[in-house]
Amino acid sequence: MFIPKVGRTEKELRSLKREIDIMRGLKHPNIVLLLDSFETEREVVVVTEYAEGELFQILEDDGCLPESQVREIACQLVSALYYLHSHRILHRDMKPQNILLGKGGVVKLCDFGFARAMSVSTLVLTSIKGTPLYMSPELVEEKPYDHTADLWSLGCILYELHTGAPPFYTNSIFQLVQLIVKDSVKWPENMSQACMSFLKGLLTKDPQKRLAWPALLHHPYVADGVIVLSDEGSSSPLTVTPSPDLQALKRLQAAKKSAPHSGESKLLRRAREQWAKEQKSRQVKSSPLTCSLQNTEDEVFSILLL
Numbered sequence: 001m002f003i004p005k006v007g008r009t010e011k012e013l014r015s016l017k018r019e020i021d022i023m024r025g026l027k028h029p030n031i032v033l034l035l036d037s038f039e040t041e042r043e044v045v046v047v048t049e050y051a052e053g054e055l056f057q058i059l060e061d062d063g064c065l066p067e068s069q070v071r072e073i074a075c076q077l078v079s080a081l082y083y084l085h086s087h088r089i090l091h092r093d094m095k096p097q098n099i100l101l102g103k104g105g106v107v108k109l110c111d112f113g114f115a116r117a118m119s120v121s122t123l124v125l126t127s128i129k130g131t132p133l134y135m136s137p138e139l140v141e142e143k144p145y146d147h148t149a150d151l152w153s154l155g156c157i158l159y160e161l162h163t164g165a166p167p168f169y170t171n172s173i174f175q176l177v178q179l180i181v182k183d184s185v186k187w188p189e190n191m192s193q194a195c196m197s198f199l200k201g202l203l204t205k206d207p208q209k210r211l212a213w214p215a216l217l218h219h220p221y222v223a224d225g226v227i228v229l230s231d232e233g234s235s236s237p238l239t240v241t242p243s244p245d246l247q248a249l250k251r252l253q254a255a256k257k258s259a260p261h262s263g264e265s266k267l268l269r270r271a272r273e274q275w276a277k278e279q280k281s282r283q284v285k286s287s288p289l290t291c292s293l294q295n296t297e298d299e300v301f302s303i304l305l306l
Contacts, residue, residue: 155202
């Protein structure tokens with residue numbers, strides 16, 4: 001992969017180098033392997049293992065997958081996330097477009113551009129990263145969050161693989177936020193009880209009650225299919241139940257990082273700004289005031305998904 005430096009800001013280049021640094025330390029069968037990376041005067045060159053296809057393309061072609069195949073993918077993604085979280089790494093952009101298929105249909109998680117390696121002293125994060133369709137309620141509400149936001153995204157992906165659509169879907173980013181925060185998931189009749197129980201656990205809106213490590217590994221839906229690599233040497237892994245003292249410290253840190261919510265959220269404000277910028281770049285002569293709000297929302301939503 002040849003990534004041009006021209007046209008990229010210093011912040012974008014630092015983010016790219018951070019992504020490469022994170023990938024360099026990852027060795028797992030369900031995470032795309034970084035083979036080499038180097039820089040030239042004009043480009044950053046990244047060499048990864050070959051992937052035969054994309055999970056997103058299968059969804060585009062087939063609409064949805066049989067539950068037996070969904071379960072196989074679930075077990076592999078759980079294995080990949082367990083590995084990341086045991087090393088205190090959050091992916092923060094879990095979605096079908098970031099899941100590749102290797103030889104024999106092996107699932108490969110990729111794109112660590114939004115990933116964050118949490119220091120031992122950092123228990124919650126506040127920066128908004130990810131794709132709206134797969135964002136957890138705490139993220140869209142701009143509350144402090146932790147690794148369980150990745151688990152919500154996993155639930156969204158598996159639900160989409162099973163049904164053909166994400167659990168919350170609309171062409172309006174403004175309506176989407178409300179759906180994620182307030183609406184209940186609609187469960188299809190053809191979903192097995194084991195699968196439904198697993199996804200209900202992952203798609204629990206309260207992160208404190210969400211299905212998480214280590215209980216997630218022992219859920220009947222994935223218990224006999226997940227390969228767990230040793231996490232020996234990992235300092236304070238996110239995959240173990242924190243001590244009462246650590247939980248108290250986490251609540252204190254979350255309270256300190258929680259900002260009073262006033263006015264429009266950053267997510268929606270950013271959406272409006274992106275829409276305005278897009279309209280300006282197209283040199284639209286008609287006044288934006290003549291556009292309907294619904295059209296505005298549709299434009300914003302399509303931009304955010306790029």
